[in-house]
Amino acid sequence: MAQVTINEGVLWVDGEAYPLRNISHVGQRRLAVDKGAAWRTFILRTIVWLILGGIFAAVVGTVGTIILLVVEALLVWRLVSALQKPPVYGLVLHTAGTQREAVWSTQQEEIQHLVLEITKAIGNPDIAQTVINIAHAVQGDVINQYGSGSIGKARHSGSGNIGGS
Numbered sequence: 001m002a003q004v005t006i007n008e009g010v011l012w013v014d015g016e017a018y019p020l021r022n023i024s025h026v027g028q029r030r031l032a033v034d035k036g037a038a039w040r041t042f043i044l045r046t047i048v049w050l051i052l053g054g055i056f057a058a059v060v061g062t063v064g065t066i067i068l069l070v071v072e073a074l075l076v077w078r079l080v081s082a083l084q085k086p087p088v089y090g091l092v093l094h095t096a097g098t099q100r101e102a103v104w105s106t107q108q109e110e111i112q113h114l115v116l117e118i119t120k121a122i123g124n125p126d127i128a129q130t131v132i133n134i135a136h137a138v139q140g141d142v143i144n145q146y147g148s149g150s151i152g153k154a155r156h157s158g159s160g161n162i163g164g165s
Contacts (some may be wrong), residue, residue, distance in 0.1 A: 002137035025094035
């Protein structure tokens with residue numbers, strides 16, 4: 001769970017502070033599994049494995065056939081688990097020319113509510129303290145890929161900006 005607080009003209013996302021007067025844009029981002037890429041990877045790996053595993057099974061015999069089936073079941077399991085991942089939604093803040101993804105959630109409604117509350121606070125910075133709990137906050141790795149090449153792996157704790165690795 002992540003906690004967002006708006007108090008005395010400052011937006012606090014866990015330990016990160018964003019002065020409301022420095023926020024130029026508030027929005028949201030949606031990240032979803034690329035199902036086409038998941039299917040392509042599965043098909044490619046299955047073809048390669050059926051060729052190599054078929055040769056292995058022919059040479060080794062029954063044990064090779066069992067290994068062939070177990071590995072193919074693992075490939076199917078990985079495909080199904082990739083296809084079942086829900087999309088995640090992020091709060092995007094533009095401050096001083098930079099874009100930051102402050103909070104991620106599996107529930108779009110939480111992020112939409114957060115965008116609305118922050119927008120209200122920017123328009124009226126003297127409002128009373130507001131505390132918003134994000135019950136479905138996401139923590140873990142977020143990987144962004146643009147175009148055909150990977151730009152690397154990014155780590156995200158559920159609050160603050162993404163740090164590359």
